[in-house]
Amino acid sequence: MTKHDTRTKAPLDRIAKVESFIVSVPRDVPYLGPLKDGEFINEKGYLIRKGNRSIYPASDLSVLVRITGESGEVGWGETYGIAAPEAVTAIVDNLLAPVIVGRCPSEAAVIWEDMYDLMRVRGFFGGYYVDALAGIDIAMWDLYGRRAGLSVAQLLGGRRHDTLPAYCSGLPRATLAERCDMAVDFVNKGYRAIKFAAAVSDEGIVQEMAALREAVGPDIDLMVDLHWKFEASEAIRLIRRLEPYNLYFAEAPCQPEDIEGQAKVAAGIGVPLALGEEWRTVYEVRPRLTSGTCGILQPEIGHTGITQFARIGQMAQGFHKQVIPHASISVGLFMAASLQATAALQRVPYHEYQHSIFDRNLAFTTGDMGCAKGHYTIPSGPGLGVRPADALLEHVRGDVA
Structure with missing residues (x-):
């Protein structure tokens, strides 16, 4: 009843x-x-x-x-x-x-x-x-x-943003020259921030940063995802070499369990350290904030859900930190949830844009969620603001009738 x-x-x-x-x-x-x-x-x-x-x-x-x-x-x-x-x-x-x-x-x-x-x-x-x-x-x-x-943003207290700046995440091309060309294409489409992945920087991380900066010019925010590859002192030396190219943030330099190493890196560099895609609750976030490990939090709503995402956002505000949410592999539903929950937060300079995933996934959802000219459109309508489309159900293992 x-x-x-x-x-x-x-x-x-x-x-x-x-x-x-x-x-x-x-x-x-x-x-x-x-x-x-x-x-x-x-x-x-x-x-x-x-x-x-x-x-x-x-x-x-x-x-x-x-x-x-x-x-x-x-x-x-x-x-x-x-x-x-x-x-x-x-x-x-x-x-x-x-x-x-x-x-x-x-x-x-x-x-x-x-x-x-x-x-x-x-x-x-x-x-x-x-x-x-x-x-x-x-x-x-x-x-x-x-x-x-009501939308999720309204349920969380109110929508502060109808759109959110998007940073392009990853340049999935085989060569550095091709990745630079891809970055320029995004800039020409109106995007003002790009992150590259050190895990595939075969020509060298500093070399990739230098080439990208030359390709996109001085006014585009460039970030690097270091994919937990380095010991703290190594990370500090590397990030210091990237700073002259006006690095916006460095992400995940040390193994995620190395809280002391993360704090050492954060204290030893001149740009914000971004962490948090693997965190799931405020219980993981709190010791890292009290240890001074980062300036930017990157909650991934596919790990946190909406309840913990909102609490992490509130905790970040209490520590005067920025939130730039992470976006991983999904079919669009938890991206809608992330945009809804992020729309209720204050200090959000960007939201990650997994262009190789998000654009395709728009065919898998109904609603007005989108990303164009450097900004996400927050889906309107109640709840998440999107629903699974018939095209999505074709990829489900098992019966969803």
């Missing part, structure tokens, strides 16, 4: 069903660009990038969550599923779905805390378990927003 909250008059809708689905979208060129010598796609469809020793799928993998209310209304979520997405769906289907049936999605933050507590004493305060929470959390916010007739 659908009830009403007498305080807000917003209709409540108890959760009747929770489902998860794996999505696999083929790619012509693997994520981060063509394969290098010694790199290959294994029998399970994964490759290891020698530049950062990290595993990636040859196709784009993601996990969708669908929550159906007693009214029949549906909320959609999406979470990080780049590697072994079956682990996420098992957690959603076997552990979490049965215990939240009957709950009201208007209590999404409370439900997130209750789900987190289920496995907290076993040490599962990160990884696949919290990724599963993120997908459910996004779907609950979407369902609540749709029932209330």
Whole structure:
């Protein structure tokens, strides 16, 4: 039975069903660009990038969550599923779905805390378990927003931005000359910021920075993703060599568990250090902020969900830090969630734009979300503001009828 909250008059809708689905979208060129010598796609469809020793799928993998209310209304979520997405769906289907049936999605933050507590004493305060929470959390916010007739940004307190500046992430071309040409093309389309990936800077990271600066001119913001490749002192020396080319920020120089190293780098360079794509909760963020590890936070909503994303944004404001959200492989649903949640924040100079993924994914969602001339358009409409299109369902493993 659908009830009403007498305080807000917003209709409540108890959760009747929770489902998860794996999505696999083929790619012509693997994520981060063509394969290098010694790199290959294994029998399970994964490759290891020698530049950062990290595993990636040859196709784009993601996990969708669908929550159906007693009214029949549906909320959609999406979470990080780049590697072994079956682990996420098992957690959603076997552990979490049965215990939240009957709950009201208007209590999404409370439900997130209750789900987190289920496995907290076993040490599962990160990884696949919290990724599963993120997908459910996004779907609950979407369902609540749709029932209330409000966007997620409005539910979070209000929309501050109708558009957000976008920085182009990655230049997936085989040679430095081709990557420079690609950067110039983006500048000509109106984008004012570009990030390159050190994991594929085969001609040298400093050489790539110098070539890009010469190609795009002095007024474009250039960033580098260092992909956790360096010891702290190495990172400081490298970033100092990049600074004369007017580096905007340096991302992820040290291994993510090396809090002391991150703090050492942040204190030893003259540009902001950007961290946080792998963080999932405020519990991971707080010790890094109190240790002075970064000037820019990069929450990835596919890891955090909306509840923790909003709390991380509030914590960043309390520490006077900027937020530049991370955008990873997805099919568009958690990108809509990220734009909605980011629209409610104050200090947001940019949002990452994974152009090789986002533009294609617009065919997989309905709504007015977009990115053009250097800016994202925040989707309008209730909840996330987007819905899965029929084209997306063709890439789902299993039945979504």
